[in-house]
Amino acid sequence: MAATSTRPSVRVVELTVGYGDDIVLENLNLEFRGPGLIQILGPNGAGKTTLLKAILGLIKPLRGRVYINGVDVTGSPDKAGSSVGYVPQLFVTGHNPYPVTAWEFIESSLLLYRRWPRVFVTLEEKKRIEYVLEKVGLPREAWHKSLWSLSGGQRQRVLIARALIHDPEILVMDEPLSAVDPAGRVGLARLIGELAEEKLVIVTSHDPMLLLKYTSMVLLLNRRLYMYGRPEEVLTIENARRIYGEAAIPVREHVHISDAHIHA
Ligand SMILES: Nc1ncnc2c1ncn2[C@@H]1O[C@H](COP(=O)(O)OP(=O)(O)OP(=O)(O)O)[C@@H](O)[C@H]1O
Ligand SMILES: [Mg+2]
Numbered sequence: 001m002a003a004t005s006t007r008p009s010v011r012v013v014e015l016t017v018g019y020g021d022d023i024v025l026e027n028l029n030l031e032f033r034g035p036g037l038i039q040i041l042g043p044n045g046a047g048k049t050t051l052l053k054a055i056l057g058l059i060k061p062l063r064g065r066v067y068i069n070g071v072d073v074t075g076s077p078d079k080a081g082s083s084v085g086y087v088p089q090l091f092v093t094g095h096n097p098y099p100v101t102a103w104e105f106i107e108s109s110l111l112l113y114r115r116w117p118r119v120f121v122t123l124e125e126k127k128r129i130e131y132v133l134e135k136v137g138l139p140r141e142a143w144h145k146s147l148w149s150l151s152g153g154q155r156q157r158v159l160i161a162r163a164l165i166h167d168p169e170i171l172v173m174d175e176p177l178s179a180v181d182p183a184g185r186v187g188l189a190r191l192i193g194e195l196a197e198e199k200l201v202i203v204t205s206h207d208p209m210l211l212l213k214y215t216s217m218v219l220l221l222n223r224r225l226y227m228y229g230r231p232e233e234v235l236t237i238e239n240a241r242r243i244y245g246e247a248a249i250p251v252r253e254h255v256h257i258s259d260a261h262i263h264a
Helices: 048-056 077-083 102-112 123-135 152-163 182-198 237-247
Strands: 009-019 022-033 036-041 063-068 084-087 170-173 200-205 217-222 225-229 248-251 254-257 260-263
Touching: 009 048, 009 200, 022 036, 022 048, 022 063, 022 217, 022 225, 036 048, 036 182, 048 063, 048 084, 048 170, 048 200, 048 217, 063 077, 077 084, 084 152, 102 123, 102 152, 123 152, 152 170, 152 182, 182 200, 217 237, 225 237, 237 248
Parallel strands: 036 200, 036 217, 084 170, 170 200
Antiparallel strands: 009 022, 009 063, 217 225, 248 254, 254 260
């Protein structure tokens, strides 16, 4: 078992990940311990989702190791167990023909962990579902509505609630703010900031500003090129240009990346 001092922690050592001959991440190192927020920023195709999947053990790297709470989980998602919650990138388009409510969505993920019977939740589990739905701020009247009738922000909250059901120490979220309108983003960013006070939260994003005040560490990533450090060290005009190229535009003391901007 891991010593208590290593929890919650993530350590990525000389990670190289590729798909066939296509090397996406090379020799990547990062380490963080304790509650806080790591923001992963980079353009489309930079390897953000690939890195999250490698951290979760869902992808076996070509080289390198991943340690969660001091335990080597490289290529083995089961080893991290319920200490890690995952919020995948939300799909926004298309109609889902199978209506499922927010409650049912969370309940079903709880039942999946059960051996037998997989039909009814206990009173204790029911209270846990209520707790996580309240925690993410989903209004009670939305609990039993179809997921597909909720707003993008509400749906994202349900995904986060589902990841919280086993009270993980580490929460990995893939672009939780991207499918949400500007008004919803601010509230969601606040929720993510609150979660990062008690958990180690790893978030990918296309807008560094929304989560900046909650951010402990930043990983600027564009495939084999990366910079990892404190926000004030990493989020500079020079680094943004190296990662985003033409999309990083300095305006006085700020640097803009498409519609987001960084204080240089
Ligand atoms: N299953 C896969 N098989 C082959 N190539 C893949 C696979 N998944 C991702 N890739 C490639 O790896 C690279 C990184 O993809 P990834 O999805 O990690 O980027 P990303 O930074 O998450 O992008 P986005 O901002 O669009 O979500 C891309 O070139 C992509 O085409
Ligand atoms: Mg992605």
